[in-house]
Amino acid sequence: MTAKTAARQSLFVGGSWVEPDGGHYEVTDPATEETVGWAPEASPDQVRAACAAAREAFGPWSRTSPEERAAVLDRAAGIITEHGTEYAGLAQAETGATTATARGMQVGVAAARFRRYARVEGTEWAIPPQINEAGPMAKAGVMGALAVRQPVGVVTCVTSYNNPWANPAGKIAPALAMGNTVVVKPAPQDPLSVYRMAEALQAAGVPEGVVNVVSGRSQGVGEAAVASPDVDMVSFTGSTAVGRRIAEVCGRGMKRQLMELGGKGAALVFADADLRSAVAGIGTTFSFYSGQICTAPTRVLAQRGVYDQLVEQLAAYARRLRVGDPRDPDTVVGPVISAAHRDRVESYVELGRKEGAVAVTGGERPGLPTGFYVTPTLLADCTNDMRVAREEIFGPVVVVIPFDDEEEGVTLANDTDYGLIDYVWSADVARAFRVARRLRAGGVGVNTVGRNMEAPFGGFKKSGVGRDVGSYALHAYSEVQAIVWPG
DSSP, rough: OOOOHHHHOOOOTTTEEEOTTTTTTEOOOOOOOOEEEEEOOOOOHHHHHHHHHHHHHHHHHHHOHHHHHHOOOOOOOHHHHTTHHHHHHHHHHHHOHHHIIIIIIIIHHHHHHHHHHEEEOOOOOEEEEOOOOTTTTTOOOOEEEEEEEEEOOOOEEOSSSSSHHHHHHHHHHHHHHHTTTTEEEEETTTTTHHHEEEEEEEHHHOOTEOOOOOOOOSHHHHHHHHOOTTTOEEEEESSSHHHHHHHHHHHHHHHHEEOOOOOOOOOEEEETTTTTHHHHHHTTTHHGGGGTTTTTOOOEEEEHHHHHHHHHHHHHHEEEEEEEBBTSOOOOOOOOOOOHHHHHHHHHHHHHHHHHHHEEEOSSSOOOOOSOOOOEEEESSSTTSSSSHHSOOSSEEEEEEEEOHHHHHHHHSSSSSSSOOOEEEOOOOHHHHHHHSSSSSSSESSSSOOOTTSOOOOSSSSGSSSBBBHHHHHHHHHHEEEEEOOO
């Protein structure tokens, strides 16, 4: 823990580092339970000041060329890469992520995202001329048209605690690339990394007010960042319950929304599947962010012909995973974010038992002296109406449900409030793609849990609104304008 890490952090508003009206609160290392640093508690007035600063900066920033904006993003990517070891250490201390995850999937992905949106893309498209043959404009003859992508304006970015580098970068970088300005409200559990990102952007030459960061544990901080009349759009990653409240506020102000919400990903495993591949993919729920990820295949639907075999192999896989200090290179499963969240995950395991599920492995607290650890847990003999099968647990817990045939499997998979990412494992590729197209989810992995980082990302139903990633993020952070003229 460096002196810089343990320092009392200031807010970043209008290009200046500002002392918080609400003082500071402690950020805790979920592995050691020691103090990582002190985060600032902004007042609603300071949040509104950040939104006003972003509004003032929007005009000049939106008029810069895409090349100028790209240069800032590229320099930021270079700074993040240069300080990658330091930043990863902070991310690990705040989140309890393993070393490989903190370096690669958190800081490394953040740098890659800034670099990706430093790539200038076209924002204007010619529309084929049209001859007006009827109506009041008939005499105008041939009409030319152009579609132009314009920035939305001021964007409030409310980010998740599971990845304080990649998630904010995935919002800030495309928003800035399109000429928007941002107010970032990081998750209260791990905001210190986002302030380091702000430092990198400031060093990269981002103008005053273009990026603002305000943090706090009180509900008033988030509400002010969403409700401010200076804000045109809200980009949120988090729970469906909070997303619903944000959507209500956005609706009153007719604000644009981009929402990545909860998930309860179904993983359909057919009898002809490569079980080794399926187990490895599903097993990432136990290890990746310790199950604190909305895209995880947490709800396994296993065809009866391989049900017992799959349960046995998943249980064996979970037992092999080393739980412990995330700084130990041999550790695979680190802690969850807090004691309160550990208790929540454990309560779901107990609920599953009461509902009739069998805890094949896990379900007990590992015997470690400190830290908020949850043993990888497999709940078998579940039914789709159990709460453990319907609600997002957000921890290293997998439930397994049997099904008989393709029709029943698809029906069970779609019988959920969520629809972020589902998965299909089958040696019959034609069937796998046929099933994928029937699943009501924003994404489907066929024989993989891997992602294509140019493919659109977002959810159906209560898993979200809108799409981002790749060029789709540029679309999300822009409005389309039509310019029409007589030809």
